[in-house]
Structure formats: C-alpha cells, structure tokens
Amino acid sequence: MDIAVPRRSNRLPGVTMAGFRQRLPAPVDIAMVAHPMVTVLIDLSEGEGIVSESHGRRERGSVVIGLMPGELRAGGRVGECLQIRLEPDVAAAVLDASPDLNGTMAPLADVWGRDAERFEDRLRATASWDERFGIAAEVVGRRIHARTPVAPEVAHSWRRTLTSRGRIPVDSLADEVGWDRKRLWSRFRSQLGISPKRAMRLVRFDNAAHLLAAGHPAAGVAAECGYADQSHLNREVKAFTGHTPSAVAVAPWLAIDDVAWPASSGRAHERSA
Missing domain, CATH: 1.10.10.60 (Homeodomain-like)
Structure with a gap:
C-alpha cells in the first residue's frame, strides 16, 4: 500500500489527511479501530470502489464515519482514497448534519451537501496527491471559516x-x-x-x-x-x-498510523507500507 501525507502548508487545525493507493488482486477487509476523530473517506478508485460497513449498514463510495467505525473494504486491483480525519468540534462546523459520533455512517452527500459531487470531481481530476491535499485543505478550510463554530x-x-x-x-x-x-x-x-x-x-x-x-x-x-x-x-x-x-x-489499521498520521512534520512526504 502506498501512503501519501500532506506538506505542512496543507495542514489545518483539527484536520489531518492521508492518501492511500493499493494494488490488490482481490478485495480486502480492514477492521478500523475506534479513534477520536470523524472520518471522511473519499473514494477516488475506479470499478468496484470502496465498501464501508458499520453496525450492519453497508455503503459504497465516499462516506462519513463516526467515532465507532465497523469494517472497511477496498475492492479491485487498483484503489485510491483520500481520508480526512476531523476532530469532533471541527466536524460539527464542516458537515451539514454531523452523524451520530457514537458510530453511525452516512454517504458523503448526506452530510456534505450539494457540493459533495463537485468536491469529488475536483479530486478525481488530478492524480497528484499534492494537488489533492491542496484542494481538500481549500474546501475544508472554506467550510470551517464560513460556518458557526461550536461554543x-x-x-x-x-x-x-x-x-x-x-x-x-x-x-x-x-x-x-x-x-x-x-x-x-x-x-x-x-x-x-x-x-x-x-x-x-x-x-x-x-x-x-x-x-x-x-x-x-x-x-x-x-x-x-x-x-x-x-x-x-x-x-x-x-x-x-x-x-x-x-x-x-x-x-x-493501527500498524499504518505512524506512516499515515505522523506525529511530527519531519516525516517523509510519501512512503510505502
């Protein structure tokens, strides 16, 4: 699995991002371990794409997953996704209708609004992770600044x-x-x-x-x-x-955290795991 992380210039308070590219002969199931962030999973793959499962609910494509995720499956020989983690106070401002943070899952369009499809199209229009991170930082940052924050x-x-x-x-x-x-x-x-x-x-x-x-x-x-x-x-x-x-x-899921979500800015921009 190839993992890309953004440069410092594309980082926002309370927001972390990572890009994943995998080349698999068959679909794989990965159990996501609960963590204190809301996950925005944007499917950039072709073909089968990504199937997410949580508490018996199954969604295909881009989703928003609360703090208690279930199973994540990336299907196909080539799969790409951008994962954005939002601290709950940031998620409350970014999302149109924050999902129940105790674990429900919703299609991206349901909680991102009418701009979701445009956002996905802009990300798919470039294969450069640098550009994708820049687009994501711009879009998320604009939503943060345009909305009422939590108390x-x-x-x-x-x-x-x-x-x-x-x-x-x-x-x-x-x-x-x-x-x-x-x-x-x-x-x-x-x-x-x-x-x-x-x-x-x-x-x-x-x-x-x-x-x-x-x-x-x-x-x-x-x-x-x-x-x-x-x-x-x-x-x-x-x-x-x-x-x-x-x-x-x-x-x-935890094994790749040190690569995908580095604690310091001194990590390499892109590495493989």
Missing part, C-alpha cells in the same frame, strides 16, 4: 480531553469553563454528538491502543493510561472493538 467552552473542553489523554474529571472541565456539570454535559453532547464521559473513554482507549500497537505490555498500558487494573483495560478494549488487547495490538 468556545465546548471546544476548550474537547481540547482538554485530548491533552489530558482522557484523564481529566468532567467536574474539572466544568470548573475551567465556568459552567456547572449539567450544562457542560448538555452542551458538549448536543454540539459534538458524544457525552463528555464517552469522549474521555474514547480518548483514553485511543492512547492505550497505540501503546499496545507499539509493543507495550497490557499491564503497563493499563497503569499508564489510568485504568484501575489490567482487567479494566481488557473490558474497555472489548467494549470498543470486540477484541482482546493482544488482537488490537496487531490490528492492520
């Missing part, structure tokens, strides 16, 4: 959830923004589609999953991520994925 208190609470790796108490978040717990819970849930507590659990799980994929033992991961014990970690991993920590540690 500053909600955006701050989301950022603190991320920076604390899901370990800050909800009461502390409420105190930081000057709201009571009930108001924070209500506004956070209505604007981001997920409760503060579930967001905490998801961010903590995401941190744990990447540590497991990096080869850290489950007992150590449980302690580092703030779980009560290894059994607590096991239950959370099972709840989010249906699998054990050892199975999540070797998930193909």
